[in-house]
Amino acid sequence: MSGFTDRVDAALADPILKIAVERTAGTAEAKRAIAIDAFPDFEAARTRAAAIKDHVIAHLGAYLEQFEASAIASGAQVHWAQTADEACRIVIDICKAAGARTVARSKSMLGEEIGLPHALEEAGIVRVETDLAEHIIQLADERPSHIIWPAMHKTREQVSALFRAKHANPHEEETIAAMAQSARRELRGAMLGADVGISGANFLIADSGAVCTVTNEGNAELSLVPPRVHIVTAGIEKIVPSMPHAIHMLRMLARSATGAALTQYTTFYTGPKRVGDRDGPEQMHIVLVDNGRTKMREEGLAEMLRCIRCGACMNHCVVFRQIGGHAYGGTYPGPMGAVLTPALDGLAPNRDLAHACTLNGKCQEVCPVKIPLPTLLKGWREKSWHEGLEPTSMRWGLGVWAWFARRPALYRLGTALAIRAMRLIGRTGWIASLPLASGWTKHRDLPKPAARSFMAQYQQEQRK
Amino acid sequence: MTANVALFVTCLVDIMRPRIGFAAIRALEAAGCTVVVPQGQTCCGQPALNSGDRSHAVALAKQTIEALEPYEAVVVPSGSCAGTIRCHYPELFDDDAAWRARAQAVAAKTFEVMAYLDEVCGWKPEGVILPATAIYHDSCSGLRELGIKAQPRRLLKAIDGLSMTPLPGAETCCGFGGTFCVKYPAISNAIVSEKADAIDTTGADLLLAGDLGCLMNMAGKLHRKGSKVRAYHAIELIAGMGDGPAIGEEA
Numbered sequence A: 001m002s003g004f005t006d007r008v009d010a011a012l013a014d015p016i017l018k019i020a021v022e023r024t025a026g027t028a029e030a031k032r033a034i035a036i037d038a039f040p041d042f043e044a045a046r047t048r049a050a051a052i053k054d055h056v057i058a059h060l061g062a063y064l065e066q067f068e069a070s071a072i073a074s075g076a077q078v079h080w081a082q083t084a085d086e087a088c089r090i091v092i093d094i095c096k097a098a099g100a101r102t103v104a105r106s107k108s109m110l111g112e113e114i115g116l117p118h119a120l121e122e123a124g125i126v127r128v129e130t131d132l133a134e135h136i137i138q139l140a141d142e143r144p145s146h147i148i149w150p151a152m153h154k155t156r157e158q159v160s161a162l163f164r165a166k167h168a169n170p171h172e173e174e175t176i177a178a179m180a181q182s183a184r185r186e187l188r189g190a191m192l193g194a195d196v197g198i199s200g201a202n203f204l205i206a207d208s209g210a211v212c213t214v215t216n217e218g219n220a221e222l223s224l225v226p227p228r229v230h231i232v233t234a235g236i237e238k239i240v241p242s243m244p245h246a247i248h249m250l251r252m253l254a255r256s257a258t259g260a261a262l263t264q265y266t267t268f269y270t271g272p273k274r275v276g277d278r279d280g281p282e283q284m285h286i287v288l289v290d291n292g293r294t295k296m297r298e299e300g301l302a303e304m305l306r307c308i309r310c311g312a313c314m315n316h317c318v319v320f321r322q323i324g325g326h327a328y329g330g331t332y333p334g335p336m337g338a339v340l341t342p343a344l345d346g347l348a349p350n351r352d353l354a355h356a357c358t359l360n361g362k363c364q365e366v367c368p369v370k371i372p373l374p375t376l377l378k379g380w381r382e383k384s385w386h387e388g389l390e391p392t393s394m395r396w397g398l399g400v401w402a403w404f405a406r407r408p409a410l411y412r413l414g415t416a417l418a419i420r421a422m423r424l425i426g427r428t429g430w431i432a433s434l435p436l437a438s439g440w441t442k443h444r445d446l447p448k449p450a451a452r453s454f455m456a457q458y459q460q461e462q463r464k
Numbered sequence B: 001m002t003a004n005v006a007l008f009v010t011c012l013v014d015i016m017r018p019r020i021g022f023a024a025i026r027a028l029e030a031a032g033c034t035v036v037v038p039q040g041q042t043c044c045g046q047p048a049l050n051s052g053d054r055s056h057a058v059a060l061a062k063q064t065i066e067a068l069e070p071y072e073a074v075v076v077p078s079g080s081c082a083g084t085i086r087c088h089y090p091e092l093f094d095d096d097a098a099w100r101a102r103a104q105a106v107a108a109k110t111f112e113v114m115a116y117l118d119e120v121c122g123w124k125p126e127g128v129i130l131p132a133t134a135i136y137h138d139s140c141s142g143l144r145e146l147g148i149k150a151q152p153r154r155l156l157k158a159i160d161g162l163s164m165t166p167l168p169g170a171e172t173c174c175g176f177g178g179t180f181c182v183k184y185p186a187i188s189n190a191i192v193s194e195k196a197d198a199i200d201t202t203g204a205d206l207l208l209a210g211d212l213g214c215l216m217n218m219a220g221k222l223h224r225k226g227s228k229v230r231a232y233h234a235i236e237l238i239a240g241m242g243d244g245p246a247i248g249e250e251a
Helices: A003-012 A015-037 A042-058 A060-073 A084-097 A109-114 A116-122 A132-140 A156-166 A176-192 A219-224 A243-258 A293-298 A302-306 A318-323 A334-345 A348-355 A362-366 A373-386 A392-405 A408-425 A454-463 B011-016 B018-030 B046-051 B054-068 B079-088 B097-108 B113-120 B140-146 B150-157 B185-202 B212-224 B234-238
Strands: A077-081 A102-105 A126-129 A196-199 A203-205 A211-215 A229-235 A265-269 A283-289 B004-007 B034-036 B073-076 B110-112 B129-136 B160-164 B206-209 B230-233
Touching: A003 A318, A003 A348, A003 B185, A015 A243, A015 A318, A042 A060, A042 A243, A042 A302, A060 A077, A060 A203, A060 A283, A077 A084, A084 A109, A084 A116, A084 A196, A084 A229, A084 A283, A102 A116, A102 A176, A102 A219, A109 A116, A109 A229, A116 A126, A126 A132, A126 A176, A132 A156, A132 A176, A156 A176, A176 A219, A196 A219, A203 A243, A211 A219, A211 A243, A219 A265, A243 A265, A293 A302, A302 A334, A318 B185, A334 A348, A334 A362, A334 A373, A348 A373, A362 A373, A362 B140, A373 B046, A373 B054, A392 A408, A392 B046, A392 B054, A408 A454, A408 B011, A454 B011, A454 B018, B004 B018, B011 B018, B011 B212, B018 B034, B018 B113, B018 B234, B046 B054, B046 B079, B054 B097, B073 B079, B073 B113, B079 B097, B079 B110, B079 B140, B097 B110, B110 B113, B113 B150, B113 B234, B129 B150, B129 B234, B150 B160, B150 B234, B185 B212, B206 B212, B206 B234, B212 B230, B230 B234
Parallel strands: A077 A283, A102 A126, A102 A196, A196 A229, A229 A283, B004 B034, B004 B073, B073 B110, B129 B160, B129 B206, B206 B230
Antiparallel strands: A203 A211, A211 A265
């Protein structure tokens, strides 16, 4: 048993999880299908989106330098972080220099990836998660289970109970609107009173130095504009050359994520408050984080850097739909997480992720930037095999099978014996329990094979 | 048309359900093809390929290419195995131009059997009668690697008495996934349980598909839960062999 299979067993034993995942992912799947249907030539738009990202990833250094220069010209300060720890340290130092006691955070998966929530707590800085789902996660002291809906694993009934237990002035009516009001009462004051606002970035615009965020709650805007300091943490792959490119990617992102044509709030932050501005932070800091991305580009995972974090791959994944996000064990779940987590957290403890996939190709089909996720997962499988991480039973079993398969005459003898053995066990047309194949027969019956193989029957017919 | 066609039987059909291979031969011959079964074939190597065992995958690909290259066309009663030869063999020889060319040549003339009958031969079954209602599950590799969707349905439409009803989630994976189903049996079971429920709610008599692995997975689950739905490879019906034993039924 591995940690992964333990987590899977726990997830499969949780009927509430299944309901919660199905409600959100099912709705997303249906709405996305309608949105894509209504989009003229979505296929061409995917091709263009993939080409934009490939171009940027191939010329990443140049675009990052351009972004840095543009951002500095807008009045922002740019910082470079090679690792997760370095990125957290930079953020904490900025907070300390600003004398910050409270930070308002707008949901960012990069922040989760680098462990920023934990780092802020360790530094004694009060963290207020302002995205509704992140707020739920913070109240429950859990981790996000989906990159778009961090609290996807919870039902509204569970959230209601959580709010009643944790909110100062919880909802009375058992309605979603009343629950949202309860969260609003809890969060609004905290947002407005924060010293620092921290966000991620959906896109970094190279030629203007702008940082784009999308939300449906407006919490980013309320978390980032009132505080004295705005800190952005962003992966270096978030760059697009210019605004028209960003707009194209936004059209892909919103439809792929939720089926909406656009998010409720799409904001471009360009520099801190300028002379004459009524609102805005005094300082804007942008922390550009590598954390393994350059290495991914060099080591065969460049296509993964196209990812715009829409979540369509996991919403459409038969495995994710059964086990939810936490079972994956990393920051990112689902197919994209199964590719990213071994790169971020190491292959050995995460080899299961590449294998726990039926290679059905649905994720690639719905990916707005055409990431060949099954191919990349097979790449991890190959690396795992090459590095000797695969179980001995698997290596041995495949070795014996391949030895026979490469010797057709012996292979025919082998298949005849296998057929005879299976037919001895199967009394009727079905085998209910087969030694060495309990993974199959524990859950389903195995049809008994015909008396003789195709090849044996065919050769006999040819001799007639 | 007369074509000299090689049948790549696939290891699963060879061992578990030979009548799929014979159905393929019967349909191809009815379509005017001369069918040969090359004796050098065993398995296409997909289990090794999908397990990350590249060296065995390459060895089996070479053996299969050698066995199949003398023929005009290669026909396979499985979208998954045909997809391996068509889409993945050439990728195995990135560093070997000579073998890559041979892999590409075999890939270009390899077809899933129903796609070949429909698109290349322009053939339809004639005089086949089977009064039943049936649903069709689109196996993932055939659907997404080879674009197999309309071809089997066009062929099945020519069977008298056969009424096709829609299967909700027909394009959703059944949870087979080759070795996936035995490596992660609990996840596979959760997926195939939902599939079996969807199949049962249609009230159809027959479950059809183009891949024996997926069919064994779904039929095995249906039988375990006591469903009366019977499962066949679609080519069996198309070849007029739909009156024989379904998967798991005694001959």
